[in-house]
Amino acid sequence: MPVQRLATAPQPVPLGRETLPARRGQWARALTHLASLVPLALLIWDGAQGQLTVNPIQEITQRTGKTALALLVLSLACTPANRVLGLRVALLLRRPLGLYAFLYASLHLLTFFVLDYGLDVELIWGAVAEKRYVLAGLGAFVLLVPLALTSTRGWMRRLGRRWKPLHRLVYLAASLAVLHYVWLVKADIREPLLYGAAVAVLLGLRLPPVRRALASLRLALSAS
């Protein structure tokens, strides 16, 4: 009976005006949670085994910093993945990826302030004032705080039209994080530049002329 079939069919997950089969979305979300927690689990495991190199604080700072940046870039890639590649499932992953990026950035910051600088306000202030890479990192983190706090559906509703422009700040946060990385490496800047290129491409894909060109390309491809 059609009515019964409707009742047992997986319910679509609302995505604004779009919908997605619930099961595919759930699997993708579960995998995202799992994959995002792996670096933290490895960090805890290696710490418990005493395998965090001879400089554990530096190792924790580096691992948490790199994971935060990688997840931030992945969260930025979700909207273009939907628009350019038609991967609607990516829209469901944007928020968890962004929140995990914030989690790792918080751990990164705590490692620096608590473990490295022993919460010594004078020392920390000195580092912020003297080291431009610390200032850039702090700027990136400060921008991420309101984005993480307002990422819930409730805040989306409350902020209405202002939510989108606020959340565009994520591009500035990612750019500052890349600058932070470029400024702190001493010799080989290939990796930070790679992250920089990724952020630039993802930002470029949001520009209206590029979006229009891609939309007409997709239309032409689907018509042929």
Ligand code: HEM
């Ligand atoms: C107040 C804020 C921040 C401070 C004080 C800070 C501090 C540091 C320090 C001291 C290092 C160098 C570790 C070392 O090689 O000895 C580092 C590395 C790094 N940080 Fe930050 N950071 C901050 C915010 C951020 C944020 C928000 C992100 C990303 C979202 C980030 C991403 C990175 C990356 C990718 C590295 C390089 C890791 C590597 O060398 O493999 N940092 N940070």
